[in-house]
Amino acid sequence: MPEIQPQYLIIYNPIAGAGKIQGLKKMVKKSWSGKIGYKWKKTKYAGHAAEIARKAIGRYDAVIAIGGDGTVNEIAGALAGSPTAMGVLPKGSGNGLARHLGIPMELKRAIKWMRKAKTQPMDTLEMNGKFFINVAGIGFDAHVAHRFAKAGSRGLHTYVKESILAYFTYPKKNYRLQWNGQDLSTKAFLISIANSSQFGNNAYIAPHASVSDGKVDVSIIRACPIWYAPWMGYRLFTKSLHRSRFYQSFQTKEVLISCEREEEVHLDGEAVQMELPLTVKLHRGNLLMLRR
Numbered sequence: 001m002p003e004i005q006p007q008y009l010i011i012y013n014p015i016a017g018a019g020k021i022q023g024l025k026k027m028v029k030k031s032w033s034g035k036i037g038y039k040w041k042k043t044k045y046a047g048h049a050a051e052i053a054r055k056a057i058g059r060y061d062a063v064i065a066i067g068g069d070g071t072v073n074e075i076a077g078a079l080a081g082s083p084t085a086m087g088v089l090p091k092g093s094g095n096g097l098a099r100h101l102g103i104p105m106e107l108k109r110a111i112k113w114m115r116k117a118k119t120q121p122m123d124t125l126e127m128n129g130k131f132f133i134n135v136a137g138i139g140f141d142a143h144v145a146h147r148f149a150k151a152g153s154r155g156l157h158t159y160v161k162e163s164i165l166a167y168f169t170y171p172k173k174n175y176r177l178q179w180n181g182q183d184l185s186t187k188a189f190l191i192s193i194a195n196s197s198q199f200g201n202n203a204y205i206a207p208h209a210s211v212s213d214g215k216v217d218v219s220i221i222r223a224c225p226i227w228y229a230p231w232m233g234y235r236l237f238t239k240s241l242h243r244s245r246f247y248q249s250f251q252t253k254e255v256l257i258s259c260e261r262e263e264e265v266h267l268d269g270e271a272v273q274m275e276l277p278l279t280v281k282l283h284r285g286n287l288l289m290l291r292r
């Protein structure tokens with residue numbers, strides 16, 4: 001008896017990462033022909049990936065995002081709670097979720113990797129009712145996300161430049177966090193709410209996070225002296241932030257975060273303005289993700 005082929009819808013974001021990729025369709029054809037049935041759709045504007053994914057529910061076995069964390073956020077938000085699975089072929093600048101899931105960063109290898117991937121439930125999150133799947137934050141990283149959105153150019157180079165420029169003037173703020181009957185007031189540089197372990201580019205903000213443990217990792221980076229900042233950077237990229245005395249974290253299903261004034265936040269790296277307080281809620285296992 002011939003095997004039934006799974007049917008995938010590929011959603012391709014042409015502006016993610018470094019832009020157009022030569023020979024992409026050929027790579028998929030060569031690797032998936034006879035094994036996976038698929039159709040292509042290209043996004044035309046921000047928000048388009050979510051619209052396409054919503055229409056694919058029940059019509060395809062999985063929707064595959066070719067893009068970065070912004071594209072993943074849109075598609076995951078549309079598919080969460082549905083029986084249609086999702087897969088990621090990384091093409092962004094940071095690719096935080098794809099890296100956490102161990103998906104090869106080279107597209108050709110990732111396409112081949114996807115052939116043997118199986119669906120597994122993973123957790124998703126919301127902040128004040130807005131969906132996110134990888135990492136959200138308030139404080140310095142959110143401020144950089146807002147600067148990046150206005151910068152006029154994209155890519156890692158712009159991100160690093162905006163981070164350095166912002167670092168010297170960014171004021172630390174007082175936050176209050178409430179979870180599971182606990183109450184913490186602290187002056188912080190940033191607070192991250194992480195489903196996966198990293199922002200992207202192997203910057204591990206929550207070294208021990210799992211996307212399927214039913215818990216979100218809340219990481220607090222406290223104000224540290226300026227001479228210590230390069231060491232914190234080293235710890236971020238070597239998965240050892242938890243060893244720093246300026247780092248604190250806890251795991252929870254829900255958390256309430258208050259701050260002195262209206263705040264810039266980011267959801268999966270996208271700049272968003274939100275009213276305070278921030279209420280974060282986790283939805284256990286409500287997205288089927290293609291993993292190995």
Ligand SMILES: Nc1ncnc2c1ncn2[C@@H]1O[C@H](COP(=O)(O)OP(=O)(O)OP(=O)(O)O)[C@@H](O)[C@H]1O
Binds near residue numbers: 046068071
């Ligand atoms: N055709 C398009 N024109 C303009 N914007 C688009 C288009 N298609 C998608 N977008 C938007 O592009 C933005 C960036 O995409 P994405 O986040 O996937 O890439 P990236 O920023 O390079 O990667 P990462 O988030 O991993 O760093 C998303 O917010 C998405 O909504």
